[in-house]
Amino acid sequence: MARSTLTKKPKPFLTWSLGPVLAVDCQTPVLKPTQETPSKPLKLSKRSNNHKTSISTAKKGLLSPSHKMHKLNLEVSPHRAVSAVRLMRIEFGGAFADLLNEKGKGSGDNEMGYVERTLGFRTRDLDDRDLRLVTDIVGGTIRWRRYLDHLIGSLCHDECMFRSMEPLLLQILRIGFYEIVKLNMPPYAVVDENVKLAKVALRPGAGNVVNGILRKLVLVKENNSLPLPKLEGDSRAQARALATLYSHPVWMVRRWTKYIGQEEAIQLMMWNNSDPSFSLRANAAKGITRDDLVMRLNSLKVPHEVSLHLDDFVRVKIGLQNVIRAGLLKEGLCSVQDESAGLVVSVVDPQPGEDIIDCCAAPGGKTLYMASRLRGKGKVHAIDINKGRLRILKETAKLQKVDGVVDTIHADLRTFAENSPTKSGKVLLDAPCSGLGVLSKRADLRWNRRLEDMEQLKNLQDELLDAASTFVSSGGVLIYSTCSIDPEENEDRVEAFLVRHPEFRIDPVNRYVPSDFVTKQGFYFSDPVKHSIDGAFAARLVRAL
Template identity: 55%
Template sequence: MKENYSLVSLAVVVVRLMRIEMGGAFSDVLNGDGEDRLDKEMEYVKRTLGFSIPSLRPENLKLVTEEVAGIVRWKKYLDYVISNVYDKDQNEFERMEPILKQVLRLGSYELLKLEVPAYAVVNEAVKLANAASRAGAGKLANALLRAVASHKEKNTLPVPEVIGNLRSQARALGTIHSHPVWMVRRWTDRYGTEDTLKLMEWNNTRPFYALRANNATGTSRDDLIEQLKKLEVSYVKSPLLEDFVRVTSGLQEVLRSGLIQQGRCTVQDESGGLVVELLDPQPGDLVIDCCAAPGGKSLYIASRLKGKGKVIAVDINKARLQLLKDSAKKAGVSEQVSVYNVDARDMIRGKTGLADRVLLDAPCSGLGVLSKRADLRWRRTLESFEELTKLQDELLDGACKMVRPGGVLVYSTCSIEPDENIDRITSFLARNQNFILEPLEREVPREMVSREGCFYSLPYTHGIDGAFAAKLRHKA
């Protein structure tokens, strides 16, 4: 088979989609294009499809990453279109072999969302289907994708009608905007249809990323901006935090530049930076960061200690803690950060009441970061909330024992769901009479303070990841 960059790039897209759907991999761009990962993918392409090239060009890797994220976001809608143009039973698509299904999603995405010319899409999809799947797969891919292209050209693409009862409407909106029905119903009940549509549109938009200039290595925001200019990366200064820059395009160039590896900056959403602002670590403090890995908040906290004080980073995942340890060294704060491989729920078995400040950035549904982690919308279920909220309560009960009298406990999530946010705080305060909720004043922008006095960011309203944080003080 003729070797060419375009076809092999698409083959890598298919391999990554397979890994996400069947192997539990993530679609987040920040999981990177490391050499080990790419080598394995290229070997799989060679073994399965029978062609390879020595490496992919940087611009091809960028397109692969963006295309994978887009297909994962739009999976439900793409499946609906493909199923409805299929002459056979609509369930036939669901029963297809996984690799052919991914090829069809890839082709449909390029036709419907990227507007790639039909002849190019069909030609390459047929080659991939013939190489990767059963006899006749190429013929099927040709017929289906030509049908999709024809419907698009004639403006006759199948669209579910938003009519009937609320359940039927949620099902239709979930298909059109590619979200699970239970999420649509949940958000519609809380925000109304108009704002739910805004939220889904945000989740389906290509995200921007923020960088934090690392003062601990002597890098100011102005220094970082000069480096971004040299890399020809588009940016704007964060309107929320003085050390942060929003990268509007070109994150892959930053990742390849060595700036992060050199410890000069780190990728961190402003919502996470605002959580650290709320914690307000001071030089000389002893800070415990529960569930710390991979360590973005730990490193920011450490940088604010100005060489005085300590961050104890606790996490149950040993491998991710090692990444945190390595990152602390690159960031110039290794003297301030100690890592411990322990479950935060078990910390109460040791000494208690030691820390000036404790941060519990709890495991959660992640429904505030669906623009960056599109795969989460397909992994989460309504039933998973019961398990998550139980864990969050247990972690809160463990973390609070580490706070000295007069000290601060900050509970945060990257969720927009009350079950994981204010409901957990209300439940915690009912169980722990020696803590009070400290209303926020100038720690975060006024428009991000909830009626209960907590930090709450909503993506389509505030323009950053969805997040929540509550500041709790131990009564002296």
């Protein structure tokens, strides 16, 4: 990855879990209905908890659904209560950190429902400002978790106190630390508010703990003596220090240091820790041009810039919430799609009349963009193993008026390839991958990925490449893509494939994407730091005649 100056990204307009209508990008979390059902209990298995905590209260609510709690607490700041509960649900309940919701305002009601069931009280309703604060606090607290925990651990009486801290208390402390250290908010207001939350949500003693530790933090911050590790010692020690300072898993730091060097690894981590930005794709299949979309954004007073690389794309700086409220996504007039994914479609270069096999298609970001570029002529055959995600793809295709050129096949690509004589001149394999290129958008992903996953993913990628290649007709092209920046999932997979399949050769992507995105080997690569979009990779592999 090339070195470049980091551009300061604008504040995110929203990050609420994407519903089907919005779920269009390859690393976009797609929520199954059950994941957001209010009845899902929190599983607080990681830390033992003998105190009065959320789980007991949550259970009370769950065991007697008819029992309505109306305890209204006007003291506690609503966005902090919601953030704390949201953080618990992300860490223990499998919820996603990226919280986009096409319902806009309705999302506040959902979140308050969780607060009521978990903490046993409601606060006043959330307004737009509260929702933005929840987005900032939840995203930031998750990104900076390792860094914040290091500080909290260092300022606790002893290691044991930190290790055995009850989960909700820890979330409240993380919020307070994040607000003071990273958001530079007025410290004493932050202390007061978080103490109040701990007292009401837990018990008075918990408020005292929050008070003591946050006050210590205020002091050390004022004295410029935050207890942070120094970048010194051997490579392992340095990786551990960097992992804390930039809040990433140690294995990622070691891997990036190995591949791109320490300085670039730091820049990448800084990018991953910055607020994500989003792009919108105008949906040509609905007769919407980019100019139309720009006019709509102007009338909604949403600041934006047209993409330098893709004719249908607009970068939105702030105010995506307004786009959602205005119904542009629900009506299928545009979709949220990163330019890095759009450029993969440029590498595929769909032409009207073509039959394209999309091997790992759901939730359909690339399928739908390819379909719109067919201009009503041809077909995209969308295969995926995940029925739920495929259903979302189908619904979105209808909404975006490309269902006439999309058909869906629910199958494991590997068995489907063994039993199907299907051939095509164009096959896309957008493989399951680590998602290491999209860590700025997926705040929690870095904590969910393990080094062991990489080996499993590489094996799966090889198997899927072999399967996808069986569909490619003589002279046809197989496009292999990921949203990873890891060479072992990208270049190395292509290299290994070419050894197994000497009948394929690399077709350089120069004709399809701007030269800035073309690697020496002729692959497409978007570098988050250099290009200010998500990281992605694609290779064109042509089968001999």
